[in-house]
Amino acid sequence: MNLGCFQTILLNKFIPRHVETKFLSCNPSKSSHSNGKKAGSVKLKYFQVIQRKKGFTLRSKSMLSVDSVVEIDRKEGIGRESKYDAIVIGSGIGGLVAATQLAVKGAKVLVVEKYVIPGGSSGYYQRDGYTFDVGSSVMFGFSDKGNLNLITQALAAVGREMEVIPDPTTVHFHLPNNLSVRVHKEYSEFIKELTSRFPHEKEGILKFYGECWKIFNALNSLQLKSLEEPIYLFGQFFQKPLECLTLAYYLPQNAGDIARKYMKDPQLLSFIDAECFIVSTVNALRTPMINAGMVLCDRHFGGINYPVGGVGGIAQSLAEGLIDQGSEILYRANVTNIILDQGKAVGVRLSDGREFFARTIISNATRWDTFGKLLKGENFPKEEENFQKVYVKAPSFLSIHMGVKADVLPPDTDCHHFVLEGLPPKEYEAKKEQIAEEIVGRLEKKLFPGLKSSIVFKEVGTPKTHRRFLARDMGTYGPMPRKIPKGLLGMPFNTTGISGLYCVGDSCFPGQGVIAVAFSGVMCAHRVAADIGLEKKSLILDTALLRLLGWLRTLA
Numbered sequence: 430m431n432l433g434c435f436q437t438i439l440l441n442k443f444i445p446r447h448v449e450t451k452f453l454s455c456n457p458s459k460s461s462h463s464n465g466k467k468a469g470s471v472k473l474k475y476f477q478v479i480q481r482k483k484g485f486t487l488r489s490k491s492m493l494s495v496d497s498v499v500e501i502d503r504k505e506g507i508g509r510e511s512k513y514d515a516i517v518i519g520s521g522i523g524g525l526v527a528a529t530q531l532a533v534k535g536a537k538v539l540v541v542e543k544y545v546i547p548g549g550s551s552g553y554y555q556r557d558g559y560t561f562d563v564g565s566s567v568m569f570g571f572s573d574k575g576n577l578n579l580i581t582q583a584l585a586a587v588g589r590e591m592e593v594i595p596d597p598t599t600v601h602f603h604l605p606n607n608l609s610v611r612v613h614k615e616y617s618e619f620i621k622e623l624t625s626r627f628p629h630e631k632e633g634i635l636k637f638y639g640e641c642w643k644i645f646n647a648l649n650s651l652q653l654k655s656l657e658e659p660i661y662l663f664g665q666f667f668q669k670p671l672e673c674l675t676l677a678y679y680l681p682q683n684a685g686d687i688a689r690k691y692m693k694d695p696q697l698l699s700f701i702d703a704e705c706f707i708v709s710t711v712n713a714l715r716t717p718m719i720n721a722g723m724v725l726c727d728r729h730f731g732g733i734n735y736p737v738g739g740v741g742g743i744a745q746s747l748a749e750g751l752i753d754q755g756s757e758i759l760y761r762a763n764v765t766n767i768i769l770d771q772g773k774a775v776g777v778r779l780s781d782g783r784e785f786f787a788r789t790i791i792s793n794a795t796r797w798d799t800f801g802k803l804l805k806g807e808n809f810p811k812e813e814e815n816f817q818k819v820y821v822k823a824p825s826f827l828s829i830h831m832g833v834k835a836d837v838l839p840p841d842t843d844c845h846h847f848v849l850e851g852l853p854p855k856e857y858e859a860k861k862e863q864i865a866e867e868i869v870g871r872l873e874k875k876l877f878p879g880l881k882s883s884i885v886f887k888e889v890g891t892p893k894t895h896r897r898f899l900a901r902d903m904g905t906y907g908p909m910p911r912k913i914p915k916g917l918l919g920m921p922f923n924t925t926g927i928s929g930l931y932c933v934g935d936s937c938f939p940g941q942g943v944i945a946v947a948f949s950g951v952m953c954a955h956r957v958a959a960d961i962g963l964e965k966k967s968l969i970l971d972t973a974l975l976r977l978l979g980w981l982r983t984l985a
């Protein structure tokens with residue numbers, strides 16, 4: 430039976446600065462469930478985005494505790510052999526892609542995961558016969574075409590393939606003043622629908638999305654590897670100069686500025702904000718144009734495809750593939766410290782006292798967790814301070830997972846809905862306490878009559894839940910720019926100020942999103958492979974490029 434699924438975001442208007450913006454995303458996952466009698470399942474997410482002028486205090490060096498740094502005593506360190514080429518802390522999609530890519534290049538990798546299954550935000554849980562996706566459900570990069578289907582490619586690299594169901598629409602927007610827009614898979618249908626709502630802005634719409642396609646086509650023509658590896662990067666510039674220059678041109682730009690070049694209607698600009706919000710949890714003015722271009726076109730090029738059995742299957746397949754390659758994954762393995770030897774990352778210590786050593790350490794924990802919890806002390810690199818100046822943690826969200834009777838979902842229900850309400854912040858604040866009840870009520874009123882009485886299962890996830898199960902500082906959804914960023918310029922890649930330590934995941938270039946962290950995994954594996962001798966490398970060019978990139982980031 431087709432379960433039907435939908436995702437909705439309810440939020441008040443996009444208010445630019447130091448205001449509270451709250452929004453709800455309700456995502457009836459196409460979750461699989463083993464019990465054939467159960468009908469449909471629904472997942473709701475409630476995001477609270479708080480942007481305050483003084484909302485974030487940068488941790489100063491003096492506030493960091495020195496005792497949590499584990500420096501191996503030099504004598505003690507002697508004789509500890511690195512059994513592994515790399516240890517990856519965490520098995521989110523970023524960590525798993527880095528691990529599997531390294532393993533297929535011939536590296537011996539150990540993944541250490543705190544939880545009992547792989548996946549992190551792209552994991553799953555089972556209750557009462559249902560399988561719910563814990564977070565990720567909108568899968569970009571999962572088609573069989575082009576160079577940007579990074580999820581498909583990551584699975585194929587370890588000999589895995591998953592059956593997918595294409596979503597005919599990415600999202601159905603329900604915006605104030607009864608503006609309803611469906612993002613159809615077919616680009617021409619989407620443009621037809623949008624221009625029918627804004628006929629006076631037809632030219633601007635075509636120009637804005639046209640620029641997005643320029644970026645997408647440039648990205649899609651490249652072989653994607655580490656932008657921190659000069660032999661590859663200069664090679665790409667040599668083979669595809671126009672495409673690389675196009676990307677370099679858009680690197681420091683944001684979608685909102687480009688949209689404003691072509692469009693004037695405030696309601697249309699608010700729609701573009703909503704489009705970008707999904708990509709970045711911030712409005713268009715703060716969304717890097719490269720990310721907007723990637724996402725706003727991939728949904729039409731490859732389409733949004735959902736894996737049969739649930740999103741959790743992706744991480745499970747990658748983990749199985751990793752083991753097939755002769756590498757290892759350890760669950761219930763909570764890393765409490767990154768072990769340093771003379772300033773170089775050489776191993777990890779778990780909460781049960783076990784220690785593992787490797788030539789390189791890759792952290793898939795957020796940069797806040799990596800540098801604030803796993804590696805505290807005098808070695809807090811300057812680069813990380815800069816990162817925390819430019820980016821803050823996006824607030825966590827509230828999610829509701831429900832099993833519902835199938836007949837409440839009409840047969841052609843769109844998978845994801847985005848509902849924006851024009852409520853003033855104060856009124857929204859007053860309603861916060863009953864939010865879970867309300868969300869369901871609104872859905873019932875707006876989209877699915879009879880929803881409340883058809884609920885047979887319901888569970889609410891709070892920011893605390895996300896902190897606990899996803900091991901993400903304050904349950905954060907990911908990094909978001911503190912103020913208007915220079916596109917992607919300030920986003921760090923995978924190397925860190927600590928020798929032997931790399932980061933992977935959404936606090937690395939290009940940021941939030943499953944496809945984005947998959948790219949970060951590909952880049953990380955390439956850079957690490959070069960550093961451990963599995964790929965070509967030039968020391969002089971490396972030093973020059975890393976310095977140049979470091980300097981560029983200071984301009985952000």
Ligand SMILES: NC(=O)c1ccc[n+]([C@@H]2O[C@H](COP(=O)([O-])OP(=O)(O)OC[C@H]3O[C@@H](n4cnc5c(N)ncnc54)[C@H](O)[C@@H]3O)[C@@H](O)[C@H]2O)c1
Nearest residue numbers: 519521523543549550564565566567764900934935941942
């Ligand atoms: N497309 C969607 O609908 C959607 C929804 C939610 C999230 N997402 C995306 O998923 C992305 C996150 O992916 P990611 O790869 O960066 O990370 P992740 O948070 O998904 O995974 C990190 C993993 O590391 C583990 N971990 C953290 N600290 C650890 C420690 N000390 N010891 C051992 N294990 C530890 C966690 O348990 C987790 O499994 C987000 O950016 C978000 O955009 C997408």
Ligand SMILES: CC(C)=CCC/C(C)=C/C=C/C(C)=C/C=C/C(C)=C/C=C/C=C(C)/C=C/C=C(C)/C=C/C=C(\C)CCC=C(C)C
Nearest residue numbers: 436437567600676677708720723845846939941942945948
């Ligand atoms: C719908 C609803 C209701 C809800 C929603 C759900 C969700 C939340 C979802 C989400 C999703 C997301 C987040 C997504 C995202 C994604 C992304 C962002 C992606 C991105 C990607 C990107 C990329 C791939 C990029 C790349 C780049 C490159 C390659 C670049 C290049 C450049 C060049 C060559 C130049 C050079 C220069 C220098 C280095 C200096």
